[in-house]
Amino acid sequence: MKEVTFRVFRGDKEKGELKEYKVPLSEGMVVLDAIHEIQATEANDLAVRWNCKAGKCGSCGAEINGKPRLMCMTRMDVLPMDKPVTVEPMKRFPLVKDLVTDVSWNFEVNKRIRPLKPQPRQADGTHRMMQMDVERIQEFHKCIECFLCQNVCHVMRDHKITDFIGPRFLIRCATLVMHPLDTENRLRELKDDFRIGYCNITKCCTEVCPEEIGITDNAIIPLKERVAGAFYDPLAWLWRLLTGKKADQRT
Amino acid sequence: MSETTPGSSVSRPFLETRREDNWWVGPMATAMGLLAFTVYTTWAALQGEHYSWGPYLSPFYSPLIKPEGWPLSPAILILWAPGGFRLTCYYYRKSYYRAFMAMPPACAVAAAPHKYRGERALFIFQNLHRFFFYLAMLFVVILTYDAIIAFNFDGSFGIGVGSIVLTLNAVFIAAFTFGCNSFRHLVGGNVDCYSCASMGKQRHLLWRVVTFFNKKHMEWAWISLFWVGFSDAYVRLVSMGIITDMRIL
Numbered sequence A: 001m002k003e004v005t006f007r008v009f010r011g012d013k014e015k016g017e018l019k020e021y022k023v024p025l026s027e028g029m030v031v032l033d034a035i036h037e038i039q040a041t042e043a044n045d046l047a048v049r050w051n052c053k054a055g056k057c058g059s060c061g062a063e064i065n066g067k068p069r070l071m072c073m074t075r076m077d078v079l080p081m082d083k084p085v086t087v088e089p090m091k092r093f094p095l096v097k098d099l100v101t102d103v104s105w106n107f108e109v110n111k112r113i114r115p116l117k118p119q120p121r122q123a124d125g126t127h128r129m130m131q132m133d134v135e136r137i138q139e140f141h142k143c144i145e146c147f148l149c150q151n152v153c154h155v156m157r158d159h160k161i162t163d164f165i166g167p168r169f170l171i172r173c174a175t176l177v178m179h180p181l182d183t184e185n186r187l188r189e190l191k192d193d194f195r196i197g198y199c200n201i202t203k204c205c206t207e208v209c210p211e212e213i214g215i216t217d218n219a220i221i222p223l224k225e226r227v228a229g230a231f232y233d234p235l236a237w238l239w240r241l242l243t244g245k246k247a248d249q250r251t
Numbered sequence B: 001m002s003e004t005t006p007g008s009s010v011s012r013p014f015l016e017t018r019r020e021d022n023w024w025v026g027p028m029a030t031a032m033g034l035l036a037f038t039v040y041t042t043w044a045a046l047q048g049e050h051y052s053w054g055p056y057l058s059p060f061y062s063p064l065i066k067p068e069g070w071p072l073s074p075a076i077l078i079l080w081a082p083g084g085f086r087l088t089c090y091y092y093r094k095s096y097y098r099a100f101m102a103m104p105p106a107c108a109v110a111a112a113p114h115k116y117r118g119e120r121a122l123f124i125f126q127n128l129h130r131f132f133f134y135l136a137m138l139f140v141v142i143l144t145y146d147a148i149i150a151f152n153f154d155g156s157f158g159i160g161v162g163s164i165v166l167t168l169n170a171v172f173i174a175a176f177t178f179g180c181n182s183f184r185h186l187v188g189g190n191v192d193c194y195s196c197a198s199m200g201k202q203r204h205l206l207w208r209v210v211t212f213f214n215k216k217h218m219e220w221a222w223i224s225l226f227w228v229g230f231s232d233a234y235v236r237l238v239s240m241g242i243i244t245d246m247r248i249l
């Protein structure tokens, strides 16, 4: 049986290195299978986080040959197997051990976003939404919170800017801002607190998203346009002066 | 913040990556394409001659404005508008941030170490994209007019290779312009509830049309960029007598 060489990061916050393991290749194998094989045979103490093995829980994000991906959705046959396959933890988050990182910063950021504040119910006690009104935001609900986009975004990864909420949470904001029932104004917050201006739409978040969400085109750019309309557009400003509307008022 | 602050991993030197694929091909090709276009356009715009022949007018010189006593090439008076449109276009922004400014050069490849402010501070002007879009729409009309005129050979209908070149130019520029992200916002992207807003259904339909073009915005950006340069070169070569315009009809 053909063998593939893996170089897997082993270590903790203090020190670590890439260690080599050989794994027999089997049909339909994904990288997570190989990691499990290593764990079962050579390295019982190898730390790895996973749950569903179906690309839906978002736990198994790692950097495979330098690219952020889900281990369970990366088939061996998309990788060049004549060379060693490198598996490392996501680089942007603090390391716990081996392939496991502490992504709890994301949960803290999430708390800063005010939840949906819907309009009052209709006379029959229900909320009604038309398909055409929710189509756009349905795409954003596919997010599995793997945080691969947060990991790859250069704003935080390379420039270490921590007051930018990142693509995953800009998506969540877009869901609320475009929601047909929401009543909150959120644009000023997007500009001043969540710092959407840091994003320079270079689309790495979109490139790595395993759910293929159009993060940049369908969420971030539309939000940037709304922020531009509210704060950087002299004509819109004049229009508001004449109509008495507020800058980040919902339409 | 505590331990959970992101980015506590060691900061990485410029271009550091574990990627083994040819990630540099993309930014390299982009840089060369943009550079080649800029060099040619600057040269062609400064010539101030050989920009028209028969019914054809080079798109770099359209609309032709020649004020009395203006010493330079007339192209300079108009090119800032389509130039500004492309400079502030969301797609082009991505391409030159990556290819020329290395922020980042490619995904998971360490960005250039300059102090990063994103599209804040100096780059806040990118927010003016919508105003260049209004002008770009005007240019679609003007170039369409030029394309129609290109079939008028001294009062009678005819088709030359140049007529087709200029028609395609108008089509490509229109396809690029109609996919503009600011346009997508203006026609319907800014509506929260299509079923309740006035004209909501029509706006939803328009939004979908613009979305159709927007999906291939990058492709249209390159096709139209190449073709507008080619159109100028074609008219220029015909007017210099280096090639002859073939008449089809």
Ligand code: SF4
Pocket (backbone or CB within 6 Å): A149, A152, A153, A154, A155, A166, A167, A198, A199, A200, A201, A202, A203, A204, A205, A206, A216, A220
């Ligand atoms: S497009 Fe914006 S949010 Fe996405 S990775 Fe790039 S800078 Fe970050």
Ligand code: SF4
Pocket (backbone or CB within 6 Å): A142, A143, A144, A145, A146, A147, A148, A149, A150, A167, A168, A171, A205, A208, A209, A210, A211, A212, A213, A215
């Ligand atoms: S947007 Fe995509 S990459 Fe980001 S957390 Fe959600 S599923 Fe993962």
Ligand code: FES
Pocket (backbone or CB within 6 Å): A050, A051, A052, A053, A054, A055, A056, A057, A058, A059, A060, A061, A070, A071, A072, A073
């Ligand atoms: S194990 Fe659930 S996404 Fe990979």
